[in-house]
Amino acid sequence: MSYTALAALGVVAAIVLDRWVARTRVTSTSDWWSAYAIIVFFQLLTNGWLTGRGIVRYDPDTILGSEDVVLVGDGRILFAPVEDLAFGFALVLTSCVAWTWLGRHRAADSTVDSAVDRATS
Numbered sequence: 001m002s003y004t005a006l007a008a009l010g011v012v013a014a015i016v017l018d019r020w021v022a023r024t025r026v027t028s029t030s031d032w033w034s035a036y037a038i039i040v041f042f043q044l045l046t047n048g049w050l051t052g053r054g055i056v057r058y059d060p061d062t063i064l065g066s067e068d069v070v071l072v073g074d075g076r077i078l079f080a081p082v083e084d085l086a087f088g089f090a091l092v093l094t095s096c097v098a099w100t101w102l103g104r105h106r107a108a109d110s111t112v113d114s115a116v117d118r119a120t121s
Contacts, residue, residue: 002062003062003063003083004062004063004064004083006083006087007082007083007084007086007087007090008086010086010087010090010091011086011089011090013090013094014089014090014091014093014094014097015027015093017093017094017097018093018097022097022098022100022101024096024097024100024101024104026093026096026097026100027093032096036089036092039088039092040085040088043080043084043085043088044080044085047080047084048080051080058081063081063082063083064081064082064083
């Protein structure tokens with residue numbers, strides 16, 4: 001499977017996890033999109049530094065776009081292949097979904113524990 005296909009699959013899987021599996025609906029909040037804008041900014045800076053200096057190189061046959069630096073278009077944003085941004089989105093979204101889901105379940109468990117403690121006192 002190509003890098004592009006894996007990146008697209010990662011994005012779809014993360015959105016399915018958010019919307020229908022965990023039902024956290026993180027992507028429906030303005031807090032998520034505000035925080036993600038900050039994350040993408042720093043992801044672009046980091047990726048630009050690593051790829052712009054040649055520390056990380058991509059096989060042009062495995063990504064969208066070319067080796068040229070392009071602001072927006074040709075499959076790249078600054079130095080970042082769109083696949084890197086897609087993987088970053090999937091990774092951050094999956095982490096936030098897990099964090100939100102676990103937080104909700106821990107809160108529900110502590111509420112049940114408090115009710116049991118009151119009932120047995």
